[in-house]
Amino acid sequence: MRLNRFIASYSNLSRRKADELIAAGKIVVNRQVANPGTNVSEKDTVVVNGKKLVATPRSHRIVLLHKPIGYVCSKDGQGSPTVYELLQKSMQNLNIAGRLDKDSSGLVVLTDDGLLMQELTHPSNDKEKVYTVTLNKPLADGAIAQFARGVNIGDARVSKLEVLPLEAGKTYQVRIHEGRNRQIRRSFESLGYRVETLHRTQLGPYKLEPLAPKQFKTL
Structure with a gap:
C-alpha cells in the first residue's frame, strides 16, 4: 500500500496532508526517512511526527451538519461564530470535507477518516455537489447552455455547471463536480449575475x- 494511503487509513490525516509530511521528512518507515514512493504494509513500523502509527482498523466518525449563514467552516472564526460551536465537545477533532463560505448555508460533512476526506474533496474522484441558488434576476435565454459548456472565472480552467430551474423566477438547482474557491458565485458573476x-x-x-439549521447527526 502506498505510504500516504496507509497513513490516511490509520489516522485522521488526509492523503494530501500525509504527502506534505512525507515531503517535509516527518515520516519514518523502519527507521529510515520515507520518500513519496514508499510502499508499506501492516508489518512495517511507521512513525508520524515522532509518534508510532498503530496499524489497527479504526472506527471512524462521520457527522452531517446543517450550517446556517454567518458561520465559518474553521476552528478560528476570527470574530465570527464557527461550525464547531454547534457540535459536541467530543467532535472538535473532526475535519471538514468540503467547506462552505460564511455567506452560504447547508450541508457540511465532518469526519476523522482521512480516506473519506480525500474521496469527497479531490477533483479526480468526481463527487457531485448539489446546491439551491437564488439569483438577483432570472437567467437569460442561452445562459444555462453556456454554463454547461463552461465559463471563464479567471483561473486556468473553465467552470462547468449543470443548472436546472426549480421554479419560475430566480431559483435554480446547480450541480458541480469540482470544489474550486467560490466557484458557483464566480461562475454566475462571469455572466453578470449575483x-x-x-x-x-x-x-x-x-x-x-431532514436536518434543520444548526442541527447535526452522526452516521
Whole structure:
C-alpha cells in the first residue's frame, strides 16, 4: 500500500496532508526517512511526527451538519461564530470535507477518516455537489447552455455547471463536480449575475434532509 494511503487509513490525516509530511521528512518507515514512493504494509513500523502509527482498523466518525449563514467552516472564526460551536465537545477533532463560505448555508460533512476526506474533496474522484441558488434576476435565454459548456472565472480552467430551474423566477438547482474557491458565485458573476443565496443540499452520497439549521447527526 502506498505510504500516504496507509497513513490516511490509520489516522485522521488526509492523503494530501500525509504527502506534505512525507515531503517535509516527518515520516519514518523502519527507521529510515520515507520518500513519496514508499510502499508499506501492516508489518512495517511507521512513525508520524515522532509518534508510532498503530496499524489497527479504526472506527471512524462521520457527522452531517446543517450550517446556517454567518458561520465559518474553521476552528478560528476570527470574530465570527464557527461550525464547531454547534457540535459536541467530543467532535472538535473532526475535519471538514468540503467547506462552505460564511455567506452560504447547508450541508457540511465532518469526519476523522482521512480516506473519506480525500474521496469527497479531490477533483479526480468526481463527487457531485448539489446546491439551491437564488439569483438577483432570472437567467437569460442561452445562459444555462453556456454554463454547461463552461465559463471563464479567471483561473486556468473553465467552470462547468449543470443548472436546472426549480421554479419560475430566480431559483435554480446547480450541480458541480469540482470544489474550486467560490466557484458557483464566480461562475454566475462571469455572466453578470449575483448569487443572493447559496445552499448546499448534497455532497457525494450525503444529503442534508431532514436536518434543520444548526442541527447535526452522526452516521
